[in-house]
Amino acid sequence: MKGKVLIGLFFCLAAVQIITPLAMIRGQEVVLKEGAPFKFKTAPVDPFDAFRGRYVALRLEQDTVPRPGGLFLSEGQTAYAVLGVDDQGFAVLTDVLTQRPAGVPYIQAKVNYCAADKIQLDLGIDRYYMGEKAAPVAERLAWQRLRRGVRDEQDTYAVVRVKDGRAVLEALYVAGRPIEDAVREELQKQT
Amino acid sequence: MSQKAVRWLYQQLPDLVAKGVLSQEAADKIKQHFGEIKETSRTSVILFFCGVVGAIFIGLGIILLLAHNWENLSRTTRALVSFAPLLLGQGLALGALLKRPASAAFKEASATFLSLMVAASIALVCQTYHIPGETGAFVITWMLLILPLVYLLEASLPAAIYLVGVTSWAGSHWNDPARMLLFWPLALAVVPHFIWAVRREIYTLRSTILSFAMICCFSVGAGFTLRNAFPDSWLVVLPATYAVFYLLASRPFDTATANWQRPWRVLGSLALFVHALLLTFRFAWKEMADFGLSEMGWEGAQGGAPVEYLITVALIGAAGALFLDTVRRRDTLASLFGALPFLAMGGYCLRGQPPVFTQAFFNAYLFVLSVSHILIGGRRSSLGTVNMGMLMLAVLIITRFFDSDIGFILKGLVFICVGVGFLLTNIWLARRPGGVR
Numbered sequence: 001m002k003g004k005v006l007i008g009l010f011f012c013l014a015a016v017q018i019i020t021p022l023a024m025i026r027g028q029e030v031v032l033k034e035g036a037p038f039k040f041k042t043a044p045v046d047p048f049d050a051f052r053g054r055y056v057a058l059r060l061e062q063d064t065v066p067r068p069g070g071l072f073l074s075e076g077q078t079a080y081a082v083l084g085v086d087d088q089g090f091a092v093l094t095d096v097l098t099q100r101p102a103g104v105p106y107i108q109a110k111v112n113y114c115a116a117d118k119i120q121l122d123l124g125i126d127r128y129y130m131g132e133k134a135a136p137v138a139e140r141l142a143w144q145r146l147r148r149g150v151r152d153e154q155d156t157y158a159v160v161r162v163k164d165g166r167a168v169l170e171a172l173y174v175a176g177r178p179i180e181d182a183v184r185e186e187l188q189k190q191t
Numbered sequence: 192m193s194q195k196a197v198r199w200l201y202q203q204l205p206d207l208v209a210k211g212v213l214s215q216e217a218a219d220k221i222k223q224h225f226g227e228i229k230e231t232s233r234t235s236v237i238l239f240f241c242g243v244v245g246a247i248f249i250g251l252g253i254i255l256l257l258a259h260n261w262e263n264l265s266r267t268t269r270a271l272v273s274f275a276p277l278l279l280g281q282g283l284a285l286g287a288l289l290k291r292p293a294s295a296a297f298k299e300a301s302a303t304f305l306s307l308m309v310a311a312s313i314a315l316v317c318q319t320y321h322i323p324g325e326t327g328a329f330v331i332t333w334m335l336l337i338l339p340l341v342y343l344l345e346a347s348l349p350a351a352i353y354l355v356g357v358t359s360w361a362g363s364h365w366n367d368p369a370r371m372l373l374f375w376p377l378a379l380a381v382v383p384h385f386i387w388a389v390r391r392e393i394y395t396l397r398s399t400i401l402s403f404a405m406i407c408c409f410s411v412g413a414g415f416t417l418r419n420a421f422p423d424s425w426l427v428v429l430p431a432t433y434a435v436f437y438l439l440a441s442r443p444f445d446t447a448t449a450n451w452q453r454p455w456r457v458l459g460s461l462a463l464f465v466h467a468l469l470l471t472f473r474f475a476w477k478e479m480a481d482f483g484l485s486e487m488g489w490e491g492a493q494g495g496a497p498v499e500y501l502i503t504v505a506l507i508g509a510a511g512a513l514f515l516d517t518v519r520r521r522d523t524l525a526s527l528f529g530a531l532p533f534l535a536m537g538g539y540c541l542r543g544q545p546p547v548f549t550q551a552f553f554n555a556y557l558f559v560l561s562v563s564h565i566l567i568g569g570r571r572s573s574l575g576t577v578n579m580g581m582l583m584l585a586v587l588i589i590t591r592f593f594d595s596d597i598g599f600i601l602k603g604l605v606f607i608c609v610g611v612g613f614l615l616t617n618i619w620l621a622r623r624p625g626g627v628r
Binding site for chain 1: 270274278281284285292309313317318319332336339366367
């Protein structure tokens, strides 16, 4: 009897262990398939995560929004960043709200800090995983362009899909090309 | 008493009865007192060790293989692949439950492997979908998914992994004291398993590993989570935590024969000594003397939550109750160690005064503690206790000499004197009638 209960409980646990990553996958897939794409200008660096491998860490240029008069948000508080698009086609944060907006694209974010004139947000777009050899090359390519002062519509940017406040990183571009292509070419040059 | 010691005693009994040292009746009473020896063969211990170590290496190897990031595979393929390690781990754990429910080694190894595979699976999903890198969220999801394994497979290593995980999770919420307090219910969730493991057999490798994890994680967790109870709470909270561990292990049921079998006592005394030594330094008190309150580690006037006060009071209360019990049992050495939280409390009341008073007091405390070890160890002919006292005294003297503006010649001479003192004491003890223990 005890053995049967134990096996039953184990199957329940196994189901929860499977459902958890499954739910994560479903959540991401829905946003990738149905979300609106936005381009975020970014600067990458290349760190390492002991579990998840090497990735290109992203520092979004558009992560601050002018502080609306009378609004004070504390560090770590949930806020909603309303998205717009500038004349070059890149995403900009146009407003920050404490309630979910309706009818406009927005990202649910966390407040990093609230200054007198602006609010910096953590939009949850901070890493792009790549192969262990590719990530450092990707970072070098991106920084080479930044050092040269190249900054136009074809520069480093991330394409992010946004739906119902959730943002999922779809692709990373350097010099107008997917970073995987640029890295592949660079690795071929080295060999 | 450890099974090894009981086995030795039982081997001696027939000889002692034959030589008339013991009567057969007395020998029978001894056997009745200690009970039957649980036959844990060397093979089963090796099997346990190899099984667990093997599971850890294979598990970590799979995580590294996945961390390579197989970017040539499509997103769908990688999403599907992320379930492979999880299903493999679950299959092994189910096999252990169905086929080998009595094998502790198999259950421990498969539960450890499954614990690592849960991490591998979630990590691969995060990697495939570039899910933002909140390590705290990743760790707590992982920990909650492996906690039931501790009970379903009666496995202690996943419990140790869980404790380390929830402690690091609490640390990742350094700026969120309210959430950090969840450390306590989360960490206490493995205590029933620990009690079960210790009751089943106390002096085993797995009990020791779990004990080490508990001491380290609860101490670090207390440091993190109770730091806002009152300004500079670390001064009292940390020694109270160490004292609870140390004094619990000093109770009469402590019959271990080797130091590795008593991690609570060894680590507890070491931590209490290091804390007391820290309080002999000027920097520990200076900031409080200069500013009245130390800003470091305290969130200003907000103080802590009621639960935080409650846990702090419970912790200090437990240390107090155990200390009084130790004093009642007239265990001088344990009482001296156990007094530290309350002496630190006294020092805390004097904060804001010139540090020289409190510094001098804790120097005197460590001096009394080490000399007591030397004297009591000498009286009991216990070389280990004497050497422990000598070592504590030596560390105190050496620390003070580095701390103060004394010339190299005098420092050198003192070092030589300390070394000679060690040698002479050991020679004296070794030549005493009755020998040493």
